[in-house]
Amino acid sequence: MQRIYLDYNASTPIAPEVAEAMKPFLTDYYGNPSTSHWAGKPARQAFEKARQQVANLLGCEPDEIIFTSGGSESNNHALKGVFFALKEKGSHIITTQIEHPAIINPCKFLEKLGAKVTYVGVDRYGQVSPTDIEQAITHETILISVMHANNEVGTIQPIADIAKIAKKYGVLLHTDAAQSVGKIPTRVDELGVDLLSVAGHKVYAPKGIGALYIKRGTQLEPFVHGAGHEGGRRAGTENILLAVGLGKACELAAEHLNDAKIKDLRDYFWDELKKHFKEDIVLNGHPEECIPNTVSVSFIGKVGQDILENIPELAASTGSACHSGMVQLSSVLRAMEVEEHVGKGTIRFSLGRYTTKEEIDQVVRRLKESV
Incomplete structure (x- = not known):
């Protein structure tokens, strides 16, 4: 065999088309995208094209996308960013018992800093009930985080229904969509989410790249502090090579969805x-x-x-x-x-x-x- x-x-695996799109950025385009001279401009253009490709797949505006090092960073940024930005309003977070460790462990960490976290159970199919989510909401709830599709058993969660509940109570909603992006529709307007995580290596892009959708107007403390990259939301010189790969992968994903x-x-x-x-x-x-x-x-x-x-x-x-x-x-x-x-x-x-x-x-x- x-x-x-x-x-x-x-x-x-990295899709051949993705590898091909990345090749020029290994040799020819090496400028810092934050510079304005001839070497930096092509890098900036490629970076923004990649951002547009990701936005097209998610059905959002390009300025609502920031690039990260992967799904784990996106999840950490969403959870910790909301907690630090809104802790004066409340400190309660709701999630589920079947989340990826990149959600569970940041929640455990935030509990050490004073967060109160409710881990809602699921049924025998691995699906959470929107009613159970609603019953867990308190006046201190600032965030609900429920994965879009489970990585182990594949069950899809009723995110759109949970979004209606979150909106009713004025609570932010995040979904870890690492396993669903590229497999099923993940348009943020249809899901109704405020934050959504993408992992590149689950969608035929390289490891070490991801994205976080942040709905306009959402308060979020930066996960990495430094210079004003990514609109001041994530410091660090942009990884053009991997961003180009993720952008192309998202373009291909849109073509393969049906x-x-x-x-x-x-x-x-x-x-x-x-x-x-x-x-x-x-x-x-x-x-x-x-x-x-x-x-x-x-x-x-x-x-x-x-x-x-x-x-x-x-x-x-x-x-x-x-x-x-x-x-x-x-x-x-x-x-x-x-x-x-x-x-x-x-x-x-x-x-x-x-x-x-x-x-x-x-x-x-x-x-x-x-x-």
Whole structure:
């Protein structure tokens, strides 16, 4: 069996078109974009073009986009920026139990500084209830942060419904859209969010680049203090090379949004798994409201890590960690109240732009042998 990559939710390869767009900025355009001479102007033009490309995908204005080092920085900037900007108004933040560590850990840090954080639970599909979010709001609530799509099981959250609630109470809403950008529509006007995080390496751009959408008028303390880069919102000389890559990746993502190929392959994969494993396999996450590339399944009574170790050619992720012979379920599976004998056999397969039907058939065959 050839090497097969089904871990696109962890990281995507750099698209050839993205690599091609970046090449001139490795050799020819080296000027500082903050300068006004001949060397700086092309860099500035490329940087602003990239900002426009990101804005086009999100359906916002270019000046509402700042570039960051990735999804984690974008999330940290949103959470800490709101807390420090609005702490005189209140210190309460609402999030969910299934967020990425780039949300959970900043919240834990802010709790040390006096923030009060409510971690709302989810149902068995990994979906949060807007009613539960509303019931958690207090007069001190300044921010709600709910991921758009879960990285482990793929469940899509009802962000637009939560946005209506946030607006009703005058609370800012942030969504970590690292797993949804490029897979499903993420127009900020349709979602109704004030802040949205993008991670480049989830959308066929390089690692080390991301973006944060900041709705006009939103108060946010800068995450990095220094000179007045990014309209004074993020100090540091701009990374033109990687920004150009993210811009091109977002342009490509817009072109691929209506392509049903990945969803069709995902559905075929799940049908094949059901056919061969029958009652010995279950699907994790929402059966319908799920990003179109993700299949999180549990092989009942098995250990996901053991299965993958028997198929070294396959790149995929487990839903549990094994330490000293003990299997520990992820926080997402625990929040979904997945039983241990089921959850420990979890494997997340995430498909991408370059996945083929032949690869899926090979994986199914090897899984039958391994399990």
